[in-house]
Amino acid sequence: MTTESIIGIVAGVLTGIASLPQLIKLIREKKGKDISPMMLIVLVSGLSLWAYYGILKEDWPIIITNAFSALVNLLILILRQVYRKR
Amino acid sequence: MTTESIIGIVAGVLTGIASLPQLIKLIREKKGKDISPMMLIVLVSGLSLWAYYGILKEDWPIIITNAFSALVNLLILILRQVYRKR
Numbered sequence: 001m002t003t004e005s006i007i008g009i010v011a012g013v014l015t016g017i018a019s020l021p022q023l024i025k026l027i028r029e030k031k032g033k034d035i036s037p038m039m040l041i042v043l044v045s046g047l048s049l050w051a052y053y054g055i056l057k058e059d060w061p062i063i064i065t066n067a068f069s070a071l072v073n074l075l076i077l078i079l080r081q082v083y084r085k086r
Numbered sequence: 087m088t089t090e091s092i093i094g095i096v097a098g099v100l101t102g103i104a105s106l107p108q109l110i111k112l113i114r115e116k117k118g119k120d121i122s123p124m125m126l127i128v129l130v131s132g133l134s135l136w137a138y139y140g141i142l143k144e145d146w147p148i149i150i151t152n153a154f155s156a157l158v159n160l161l162i163l164i165l166r167q168v169y170r171k172r
Contacts, residue, residue, distance in 0.1 A: 008139045014132025018125050039104050046100025053094045053147070061139070062148075 005061055012065020019072045023079075032080035040077040044070055091147055098151020105158045109165075118166035126163040130156055 026032055047070035054062030112118055133156035140148030 004139065004142045007135055007142065011132050011135035011139055014128050014135065016132075018129040018132065021122060021125055036107060039107055042100050043104040046097050046102075046104065049093055049097030049100065053090065053097055056090045056093065057145075059143075 008059075008061025009065065012061055012068070016065055016069045016072065019069060019076065023072055023076050026076060026079045026083065030083050032083040033085075035076070035080045037077060037080060040073055040080065044073045044077060047073060094145075094147025095151070098147055098154070102151055102155045102158065105155060105162065109158055109162050112162060112165045112169065116169050118169040119171075121162070121166045123163060123166060126159055126166065130159045130163060133159060 022035070026035075047066045050066035051063050051070060054060070054066060108121075112121075133152045136152035137149050137156060140146070140150075140152060
């Protein structure tokens with residue numbers, strides 16, 4: 001594994017775990033009305049495009065880490081909609 | 087400009103603007119105690135590493151968009167510390 005790949009994976013893990021506290025908070029508290037759905041839609045679109053960019057460039061750290069972050073934020077968006085009345 | 091660069095730039099703009107509402111909210115309300123400083127530190131570290139990854143790969147969309155996001159989140163972290171007592 002090259003130095004570049006290692007830096008890419010560490011970078012991706014750091015930006016990926018930054019969304020996890022929001023997901024955990026949402027699962028625990030089951031309240032989501034303060035979260036902006038528009039921003040989540042923008043973020044999930046951006047992260048999905050990054051993953052697609054990685055596919056075009058055959059750049060694995062970009063693909064894996066952005067696909068993971070997109071999934072976490074999509075889950076936040078879905079739970080936010082489920083719990084929006086609370 | 088190649089299709090790849092355009093997709094990379096659009097992706098970066100989307101993930102970049104996703105942090106702006108938090109910055110605007112912080113400037114307007116001057117209250118920051120509910121924001122987790124640890125997560126901001128993780129996020130800024132990750133984004134800076136992405137920019138460095140872009141430098142290693144000579145990948146301009148990666149460099150510009152992650153440097154911008156790192157700067158926005160660093161500003162959020164600084165203002166959060168300034169307004170933490172309110």
